[in-house]
Structures are given as C-alpha cells and as structure tokens.
Amino acid sequence: MLVKVLNARSKRSTIIVKCPKCGEVGILRAYRKNIFGKRSYKIIHDDKRSCKITILDENWEEINQIYVRIRL
Ligand SMILES: [Zn+2]
Numbered sequence: 001m002l003v004k005v006l007n008a009r010s011k012r013s014t015i016i017v018k019c020p021k022c023g024e025v026g027i028l029r030a031y032r033k034n035i036f037g038k039r040s041y042k043i044i045h046d047d048k049r050s051c052k053i054t055i056l057d058e059n060w061e062e063i064n065q066i067y068v069r070i071r072l
Contacts, residue, residue, distance in 0.1 A: 001020065001059075002066050003017055015067065019045070020053070021053070022049075026046070028042075028043055028067060029041065029044060038055045039064065041063050041067065
C-alpha cells in the first residue's frame with residue numbers, strides 16, 4: 001500500500017500511499033486523535049478530493065502502521 005516517502009527523516013515528510021477507498025494514490029495526513037487515542041487519517045488526492053480513514057475502516061490498521069513506522 002505504501003507507495004513512497006519523501007524526506008523520511010523530516011517531520012514534514014510526505015507519505016504517499018495507495019488509497020484503500022478509491023484505489024488512487026494520495027498524500028497521507030494524520031489529523032486529530034479520537035476519544036480512544038487513535039488517529040484518523042486523510043488521503044489527499046491531486047484533484048483536491050480526500051478520503052477519510054477512521055478506526056471504523058478495515059484498512060485503518062494498515063494505514064496506521066505505515067504512519068507510525070515512518071513518523072514515530
Ligand atoms: Zn481515495
């Protein structure tokens with residue numbers, strides 16, 4: 001699912017993933033943690049669409065692992 005990471009050592013790195021929702025690549029962004037302390041994610045596509053990945057989505061775990069491995 002992970003496509004590429006630009007500037008992996010930087011906090012401002014760009015994580016590009018294949019979106020589990022629409023199948024297109026996009027930039028992975030985390031936004032706030034929910035009441036369970038879990039992050040939600042957005043995948044931002046070129047045409048300004050974005051897909052939201054929350055804990056309720058079956059692909060959340062995979063997206064979360066990618067994010068945690070790269071950012072933390
Ligand atoms: Zn998408």
